[in-house]
Amino acid sequence: MDARLLDVLIGVTGFAILVVCLAILPMVIPATGAAYIIAIVIFILFLSGAGYMVNEKIV
Template identity: 70%
Template sequence: MDARLLDVVIGVTAFIILIVLLAVLPMVLPGFVSLAYLAAIIGFMIFLSGAGYLVNEKIT
């Protein structure tokens, strides 16, 4: 797969995951809304880091 297309797919997927986490986690943790938002951002960063690592391994 073309590297540019793979980057776009990863970016769109990460954005969708972020939106889902921002919508779901505050409902799951109603007493800890601020922690839920923080967990959503951390989950987003972990996803992007893992995807970047896998892309680098695949390209080289």
């Protein structure tokens, strides 16, 4: 698969995960700011893991 297309797919998937987490986590976790911080951490971990896996496949 083309690396540029793979990057776009990862970006769109990451954005979708972020939006879903931002919509659902505040309903599940009653603490005001903790749900948003957890959503951002999940987003960062997803992008980091995806970037690492893509980097391994390209090299």
